[in-house]
Amino acid sequence: MFDFDGLLMDTESTALASWQYEWRQYGLELDVSGHFADHGGDVTAERYAKLAAAVGPGYVQADSHARRLAFRERLHLTLGLAVGIREWLDQAVAAGLRLAIASSSPRSWVTGHLSRVDALAAFDVIACGDEVARPKPDPAVYQLALTRLGVAAPHGAAVEDTPHGVAAARAAGLRCIAIPNPHADRSRFGAADLLLASAADFPLAGALAQL
Numbered sequence: 001m002f003d004f005d006g007l008l009m010d011t012e013s014t015a016l017a018s019w020q021y022e023w024r025q026y027g028l029e030l031d032v033s034g035h036f037a038d039h040g041g042d043v044t045a046e047r048y049a050k051l052a053a054a055v056g057p058g059y060v061q062a063d064s065h066a067r068r069l070a071f072r073e074r075l076h077l078t079l080g081l082a083v084g085i086r087e088w089l090d091q092a093v094a095a096g097l098r099l100a101i102a103s104s105s106p107r108s109w110v111t112g113h114l115s116r117v118d119a120l121a122a123f124d125v126i127a128c129g130d131e132v133a134r135p136k137p138d139p140a141v142y143q144l145a146l147t148r149l150g151v152a153a154p155h156g157a158a159v160e161d162t163p164h165g166v167a168a169a170r171a172a173g174l175r176c177i178a179i180p181n182p183h184a185d186r187s188r189f190g191a192a193d194l195l196l197a198s199a200a201d202f203p204l205a206g207a208l209a210q211l
Contacts, residue, residue: 006181018072040104040135084199104129142172
């Protein structure tokens with residue numbers, strides 16, 4: 001079971017770049033410390049409120065939002081799967097493993113990106129944040145993925161890129177491989193069973209054998 005953002009595709013970096021771009025439209029620099037939340041929930045409103053407070057009177061969120069999303073979509077045109085992920089998916093399919101997505105993001109976001117890079121068909125099950133009541137670190141989305149797979153947690157494994165994602169996987173009873181995204185603090189992944197720099201570190205079977 002794979003997380004999506006920051007793991008399969010580095011949408012965390014494109015999101016950050018879009019916020020930095022938008023702050024610079026007003027001659028400002030975004031303070032990236034604390035930018036990434038310790039949960040998988042939507043913090044867009046809080047980020048716009050912070051920008052509005054910095055800009056002051058005259059800030060029009062609708063215009064800002066449209067400009068930021070247009071910039072982000074230009075970045076996404078050339079965004080592919082993360083290093084080693086395509087190989088892992090191919091190896092999993094060849095080995096007859098069943099694959100799932102367990103993401104706090106909405107289904108349309110996940111499927112849209114995976115369809116664009118021709119990777120959606122590799123996944124048997126998709127479970128997303130708009131289908132559960134609480135985001136990671138709550139285990140609900142992993143529990144939903146397990147139910148849809150018809151697999152008990154001891155027979156599954158998760159791959160995550162954030163500490164709160166690892167926490168969600170472990171709370172669901174899953175073993176967990178961590179591949180921290182570029183903005184995650186590697187010192188906070190002590191709960192993971194295996195910590196890798198990228199999926200290129202091991203073939204998938206080799207990584208699973210470490211669990």
